Amino acid sequence: MRLPWLRAVAPAPPPTHEDLIRRVALGDEAAFEALYDAVSPTVFGLVRRIVRDPAQSEEVTQEIFVEVWQQATRFDADRGRALSWILVMAHRRAVDRVRASQASTERDLRQGIKEYQDSYDDVQESVETKLEAERVLKAMESLTAAQQEAIRLAYYGGYTHQEVANLLRVPVGTVKTRIRDGMIRLRDKLGVA
Incomplete structure (x- = not known):
C-alpha cells in the first residue's frame, strides 16, 4: 500500500563547478575537496603536458589548488566557467615553472661555462659559441x-x-605554416643540412 503523501523525490543534481567555487569562496572545505576530485585530473594533465616532469607537475598542481582556495572569491561566473578559470591559472603557473626552470638551467650553464673558461682559458671555444649565437x-x-x-x-x-x-589569435594552421617557413628560411640562412 502506497501512502499518498509519500512521493518519490528525484535526487538533487550534483553541484556544478561554479557552485563548488562559490562554496569554496565561503571556506567550505568539503566543496573544495569535491572540486579537487572533479577537476584535478584535468589540471594535472594540462600541467604535465607543459612542465613534463612528473614531480614538478605534481608540485605545480598543488600550488594551483592552493591558489584556487585563496582566490575563490575572485571567481566571476559572468566572465566564464569555473574550469576555464582554473585552467588559465594552471597554464600560467606551469609556464612560469618552465621559464623559471629554463632560467635556472641557463644560469647553471652560464656558470659552468664561466668556470670552464676560467679553469681552462678556452678562448677559441668562447669565441665560436658567441659567433654561432650571433649567426x-x-x-x-x-x-x-x-x-x-x-x-x-x-x-x-x-x-x-x-x-x-x-595567443596570436590566428588559426593553428597559420601558426604551423609560419613556424615551418621560418625554420626553412633559418636552415637556408645558416647553411644547415
Whole structure:
C-alpha cells in the first residue's frame, strides 16, 4: 500500500563547478575537496603536458589548488566557467615553472661555462659559441615579424602550436605554416643540412 503523501523525490543534481567555487569562496572545505576530485585530473594533465616532469607537475598542481582556495572569491561566473578559470591559472603557473626552470638551467650553464673558461682559458671555444649565437640572431632577423613571433613562442616560450595560435589569435594552421617557413628560411640562412 502506497501512502499518498509519500512521493518519490528525484535526487538533487550534483553541484556544478561554479557552485563548488562559490562554496569554496565561503571556506567550505568539503566543496573544495569535491572540486579537487572533479577537476584535478584535468589540471594535472594540462600541467604535465607543459612542465613534463612528473614531480614538478605534481608540485605545480598543488600550488594551483592552493591558489584556487585563496582566490575563490575572485571567481566571476559572468566572465566564464569555473574550469576555464582554473585552467588559465594552471597554464600560467606551469609556464612560469618552465621559464623559471629554463632560467635556472641557463644560469647553471652560464656558470659552468664561466668556470670552464676560467679553469681552462678556452678562448677559441668562447669565441665560436658567441659567433654561432650571433649567426642565429642575425638569421632570425631575416624572418618576417610573424615568423619570429611564432618561433619564439614555440621554441623559446615552450608553447604548443595550439597555444601559440590562441595567443596570436590566428588559426593553428597559420601558426604551423609560419613556424615551418621560418625554420626553412633559418636552415637556408645558416647553411644547415
